[in-house]
Amino acid sequence: MRRFTMPPMKEGGVNVTPLIDIIMCMIVFFMLVAKIGIDTGADKSIVLPPSFIGSDIKDMGNTLTLNVTQGPADQSGQPQPFITALVKGQEKQLRIHADVNGTQEFELFNVLKAARDGDPSAGLPPNPDFKVIIRADEGTEYEYLQPVLAECGRAHVPYDFATIRSEAPPQ
């Protein structure tokens, strides 16, 4: 009986199989680690203060990120913080209080209250786990931060501070 043998293989060029293996591993790694399309509304221009004891927040779904910087004074001459947040998918400025057509509006309080206690008119259910992440610039003076903390307290919403990881305690 005649034996059939495979023709001798002669490949030209470089063997790319190990390259593909490594690249596939890298793709799987990046797909697992990279957070693509997740926008918390964090203002990247804010310089966060360093902290060596901060921890990670696993569930960012119940949080609202408030960017706090020093804003201009209001009509009465009182310094007001400049607060922005991602509300219903849109970057919005939230004022502590604003005079709208002769009535006092508490924009930040209203947003926090609606998020925690729910808003039936907007179809928003109550969320007792709701919390706020305060991203304040490291140079923000307390007189600008205090009204934000007070509004969180008034709306019964707990808050955490965003910081940058530091390897060692401050000197």
Next chain:
Amino acid sequence: MKLRGAKQVHYDSGPNMIPLVDVVMVILIFLMLAGNFGQNERYLVNNAGFIPQGIGQQKLPPNYIPPTQVRILVDLDPASVQEAEGMSEADRVKTLRYQATVYGTIYHDYSDLHFRLQQIFAATPAKDRANMQVIISPGLKVIHKHLIDVYDAALDAGFTKIAFAAGH
């Protein structure tokens, strides 16, 4: 001179992998550029709850025991305020220092404040520690960086309930 090998017939085994490598490389580069690796950010978790007085007033439960309060007054170091006069905002933030007052003693650096808070925490009976509350009372001009330092010191000393008071 003629090369003999160049005229030999090549047999390719398996599918052509070159287009696959091209596409995979494009995906890899996209993931590397578009990925948001914000792992450098950390959060200082606040477990203070709400002080049932003033704004946000709540009804007290029947067996309510008010927490033991450790008050930390935080102010700017007057010498550093003078040094920082006329500086740019970035330099001012670097130059300003704080002083923290605990039970009447002023602490100018983190390690001394941290040590004092550790002493207070250790001196408290274990059963009472859960009901201890640190109240940070900052001056209006104290900057956020200083508050985080004091917050860090209190957390690292063992306190879990840390609240902020109105500025003075």
